[in-house]
Amino acid sequence: MRAAFIGLGVMGFPMAGHLQSAGHQVTVYNRSAAKADAWVERYGGCTAPTPAEAAQGADVVMTCVGNDHDVREVVLGVHGALLAMSAGSVLVDHTTASAALARELAAASAASGVGFLDAPVSGGQQGAEGGRLSIMVGGEEATYERIKPVLAAYGKAITRIGPVGSGQLTKMVNQICLAGLTQALAEALAFVEHAGLDGSIVLQAISQGAAQSWMMDHRAGTMLDDKFDFGFAVNWMRKDLSICLDTARSLGASLPVTAVVDQFFADLQRDGGGRRDITSLIRRLRGSDVATPAVD
Amino acid sequence: MRAAFIGLGVMGFPMAGHLQSAGHQVTVYNRSAAKADAWVERYGGCTAPTPAEAAQGADVVMTCVGNDHDVREVVLGVHGALLAMSAGSVLVDHTTASAALARELAAASAASGVGFLDAPVSGGQQGAEGGRLSIMVGGEEATYERIKPVLAAYGKAITRIGPVGSGQLTKMVNQICLAGLTQALAEALAFVEHAGLDGSIVLQAISQGAAQSWMMDHRAGTMLDDKFDFGFAVNWMRKDLSICLDTARSLGASLPVTAVVDQFFADLQRDGGGRRDITSLIRRLRGSDVATPAVD
Amino acid sequence: MRAAFIGLGVMGFPMAGHLQSAGHQVTVYNRSAAKADAWVERYGGCTAPTPAEAAQGADVVMTCVGNDHDVREVVLGVHGALLAMSAGSVLVDHTTASAALARELAAASAASGVGFLDAPVSGGQQGAEGGRLSIMVGGEEATYERIKPVLAAYGKAITRIGPVGSGQLTKMVNQICLAGLTQALAEALAFVEHAGLDGSIVLQAISQGAAQSWMMDHRAGTMLDDKFDFGFAVNWMRKDLSICLDTARSLGASLPVTAVVDQFFADLQRDGGGRRDITSLIRRLRGSDVATPAVD
Amino acid sequence: MRAAFIGLGVMGFPMAGHLQSAGHQVTVYNRSAAKADAWVERYGGCTAPTPAEAAQGADVVMTCVGNDHDVREVVLGVHGALLAMSAGSVLVDHTTASAALARELAAASAASGVGFLDAPVSGGQQGAEGGRLSIMVGGEEATYERIKPVLAAYGKAITRIGPVGSGQLTKMVNQICLAGLTQALAEALAFVEHAGLDGSIVLQAISQGAAQSWMMDHRAGTMLDDKFDFGFAVNWMRKDLSICLDTARSLGASLPVTAVVDQFFADLQRDGGGRRDITSLIRRLRGSDVATPAVD
Numbered sequence A, B, C, D: 001m002r003a004a005f006i007g008l009g010v011m012g013f014p015m016a017g018h019l020q021s022a023g024h025q026v027t028v029y030n031r032s033a034a035k036a037d038a039w040v041e042r043y044g045g046c047t048a049p050t051p052a053e054a055a056q057g058a059d060v061v062m063t064c065v066g067n068d069h070d071v072r073e074v075v076l077g078v079h080g081a082l083l084a085m086s087a088g089s090v091l092v093d094h095t096t097a098s099a100a101l102a103r104e105l106a107a108a109s110a111a112s113g114v115g116f117l118d119a120p121v122s123g124g125q126q127g128a129e130g131g132r133l134s135i136m137v138g139g140e141e142a143t144y145e146r147i148k149p150v151l152a153a154y155g156k157a158i159t160r161i162g163p164v165g166s167g168q169l170t171k172m173v174n175q176i177c178l179a180g181l182t183q184a185l186a187e188a189l190a191f192v193e194h195a196g197l198d199g200s201i202v203l204q205a206i207s208q209g210a211a212q213s214w215m216m217d218h219r220a221g222t223m224l225d226d227k228f229d230f231g232f233a234v235n236w237m238r239k240d241l242s243i244c245l246d247t248a249r250s251l252g253a254s255l256p257v258t259a260v261v262d263q264f265f266a267d268l269q270r271d272g273g274g275r276r277d278i279t280s281l282i283r284r285l286r287g288s289d290v291a292t293p294a295v296d
């Protein structure tokens, strides 16, 4: 297929690479052109100076930029991709964004005969690089079936949840689980430290039971080692939680622990730790004697 | 070995049974005698009218009662087990209790030449019945090595954490993880319901990633089905969190999310749900089925 | 002066009335015309079919509508007031809105030679009717001095805080104080009820000391009486807290208790209580009158 | 009257002084004798080497020590006051302690024909020194009426709430109000700082309205000035909140914001600020660039 990929950040760069490697003809666009050039040098394919030019003639256009605002710019802006897309092609948004945006894009796409899928991902940089992302998709069944094989280039677990917007809603569910769970783990491990226990033995004892989680299996060790220069950044999490909390507001749902953990992330940002992994929540609980040099 | 088992509740009854089945000579004591009689009828063994008489001549004495107060009564009380225990025997407390109590019992035991292990368990009623409990042990290495084969009658994963009290501290770490994680899952699933998503598809999409947890794997479905007549009761959790919060106070640790979730459990108790599983936290987030009529 | 007043809600209706009564020539606009007609019938003055027509020839234009979106519509929309305002006139926004909106409106006004003040109020319906509102003003000193005498028609305490936006920021400070303080009072009074104390004696004993607050003096009694059909509605508070939390996000401030109380207000909305006074927070702490039957 | 006063701390020292100055014959006891000697030097009266000897022959005995444990020691211990008190005399406990302790002391007193009042105070060091404390009293009406004139030596507002224990419960109500209210004020003022507003103008604008509180009137200025070497210490507040939370547990009340603020106080203690005033909550919200040298 002819594909366009817009947004070559930490996630988009390797995703677009997998697409090209899988045999598709990929044209990329990135706001700062240097990344696009580096991508072509590494993977082949073409680059284009605007989203619209990248999308010209494409069967499928992927976007993976920062937030709602950014997606609007690269899709609906004066040089946006949608302008150039032809009837029968499909727009897939991999950005973590709002369900309202998904519905807005679906409507705009439909007006041009273009299909739309909201398809946020999880699995992080590692998942993107390894081509093993989880992809949560909202949109029409037929569109999904047509595009699923293309997404398989970088997706390991691809699930259609339901109509447009439900991909984004599912990603929010994921982030809500993650926020409270990570804070709970941080409280538990800071307690371990205050109690003077050997963290690795404690974890060995409890990690087979009801307190087990992916975060405990994969991050408790690095938390105890005070290592946070990897994973999913606090700044991204705050953006995501902002979407969750706004959405809960309109759905009439209440998220008390999510809301308070969001404020704890604000503490981390305020102290210069916005680029650290979300597990740096443990730092807030350790007290101030240990100096906290910022990552960035 | 000659063993005594004190406290034949939901947990102790099957634990003592496994002990007898494993070939030990078990004498049981239970405050309300009917349970002790039922136990003998089912498993054989003997019953005694007081903890002291049960402990007479035993190589090892297990206790599994409710809380610190109860343990003091059955161990240190006027008919308490310790009175009757002889030098060289070992006292094992399976109750979830404070580390301070563990240290108090260890000292009292030592004064009589008796060994002591604090050995709280996790795995619930199912784990006790199946003989597959996790046991977190604090106490001297030599004592532990001697008793470990006996505990294997009902323990699948038995870990010595460190000195006396560290078994209890580890159980607290487990409960701290569990409290925040369960509330996070409850918020996520109530959000699913408010958003009108299909919960089972959402779970399928996210349960392989970073939001995964034992609770998600084993309880999300029952939460969505509004089923809470099993598992670990809110009343027990509140007792355990009370120990966690008191201990954090003396250690100088801070547990903000644990503390607020503890209050949410208070809401559940107040509304008559103290015996339901802790996953009933989702009920608080669903709203009152009986509509509260608006003022206007 | 010739004045226009746009938005005759619970607050705007009496405010515009005081303006007219103070001798100004007021033209009003309200989206649903019936209220505008009722206003003219009661106070005299004129009505106009659009914000622009109301603003035509006015020396000062006041707006008091719902939120950022609404203000944009009545000021910057196709029939918006700003279109019709002439150089030298002043726009005063009494809506509780964002500081960002204030800056946006100030810039748009300046482009037409129009002055701008953000001037949110507090004091509620009673304060508006009695002409005793507190008004927190952001904007240029000279503009403020010129308009202050006009605002005195319905303002008792009128304070210029600083540059454009600082009126709105001050209102947010007010709401942040109020959210946590009201929840604290609710927790205290629900505790009084659970303890079976006589609330009026308790309040008499503590209301002269460090726990005193305006809310305790004026609302504790009505809270104990379960009366919430007056005051400041939960729905409005949630809008205001949404602005506070968004602003804190961009300022790098953290508001943990405000965030969690905002979610408690969400509980009240979900249960149909959005129009009750914010002191109805106590209802969440009282438990469901309809007993939730225990599982066993 | 012949009075004994036990516990000459920050509060007890001046309280006992007012008692002596009011014409009563006061014998004091303090654990560390130096304070007792200093007291006699300043006010006259006598000192005794044990609580029992101080209480010998007294018509009324006051205690003002640290916590439940301390009160038990000075009242019920081997040299405790109750031993020496004669039928018809009255024991008044001014310590902030549990209602359960009050009931326990009342029962023990009754067994010796001694009357009992639980009478915790508020007003702080200033109030004690100025003789202007608020006193919240639980106990029998007749006992209260007899003792009230004596308490007037240091009490400005003296209120009998109800039966034994209700003095302590009322003090808890006071502290619950205070915890959430102080955190709310701290969030608001840290927001002021982040927004770059002039705090004194903001306070002038909002302090007449619904956000007003004693804390705003008397402490907002010192909070903005980063001054915390006075007032009511974090360590005392944590003790008091521990009593509140335990009591809520047994009453079936839920205190979510109180519980989370209690953990924020734990943060302050952990960072060495236990002796600062409770308004130092604002420090947690300011970020870590500003070094925080501990008071003690």
Ligand SMILES: NC(=O)C1=CN([C@@H]2O[C@H](COP(=O)(O)OP(=O)(O)OC[C@H]3O[C@@H](n4cnc5c(N)ncnc54)[C@H](OP(=O)(O)O)[C@@H]3O)[C@@H](O)[C@H]2O)C=CC1
Pocket: A007, A008, A009, A010, A011, A012, A030, A031, A032, A035, A064, A065, A066, A067, A069, A070, A071, A073, A074, A094, A095, A096, A097, A121, A122, A123, A124, A125, A231, A232, A233, A236
């Ligand atoms: N990083 C992670 O672990 C995960 C991230 N996500 C989500 O994926 C999305 C992308 O994340 P990530 O790749 O890490 O982000 P990066 O910051 O690394 O990259 C963002 C990309 O978007 C582009 N972009 C941003 N704004 C605009 C705009 N207005 N116009 C044009 N291009 C724009 C950037 O261009 P330029 O290079 O010019 O700045 C860049 O290519 C986000 O929504 C994130 O939440 C999801 C799962 C995990």
Ligand SMILES: NC(=O)C1=CN([C@@H]2O[C@H](COP(=O)(O)OP(=O)(O)OC[C@H]3O[C@@H](n4cnc5c(N)ncnc54)[C@H](OP(=O)(O)O)[C@@H]3O)[C@@H](O)[C@H]2O)C=CC1
Pocket: B007, B008, B009, B010, B011, B012, B030, B031, B032, B035, B064, B065, B066, B067, B069, B070, B071, B073, B074, B094, B095, B096, B097, B121, B122, B123, B124, B125, B231, B232, B233, B236
């Ligand atoms: N249930 C669970 O899923 C789990 C429980 N635990 C912990 O295990 C312990 C036991 O729990 P569980 O078996 O469920 O509790 P139960 O309530 O079922 O049983 C409690 C047992 O303790 C006895 N007991 C209580 N107080 C006294 C006393 N003062 N004197 C003598 N006997 C007393 C009871 O006797 P009587 O029959 O006369 O009332 C009963 O045998 C608790 O500490 C709990 O926290 C740990 C992990 C999981």
Ligand SMILES: NC(=O)C1=CN([C@@H]2O[C@H](COP(=O)(O)OP(=O)(O)OC[C@H]3O[C@@H](n4cnc5c(N)ncnc54)[C@H](OP(=O)(O)O)[C@@H]3O)[C@@H](O)[C@H]2O)C=CC1
Pocket: D007, D008, D009, D010, D011, D012, D030, D031, D032, D035, D064, D065, D066, D067, D069, D070, D071, D073, D074, D094, D095, D096, D097, D121, D122, D123, D124, D125, D231, D232, D233, D236
């Ligand atoms: N400080 C304040 O602003 C307020 C305090 N309170 C409450 O009043 C009570 C007293 O506070 P404050 O005066 O500030 O406390 P201090 O710490 O200044 O004084 C405590 C007093 O209790 C004595 N004491 C403590 N433990 C024992 C014991 N086991 N046996 C004998 N004496 C003992 C101390 O003796 P020693 O001198 O030997 O240490 C000292 O006289 C507390 O319950 C506090 O919560 C109430 C309102 C305001």
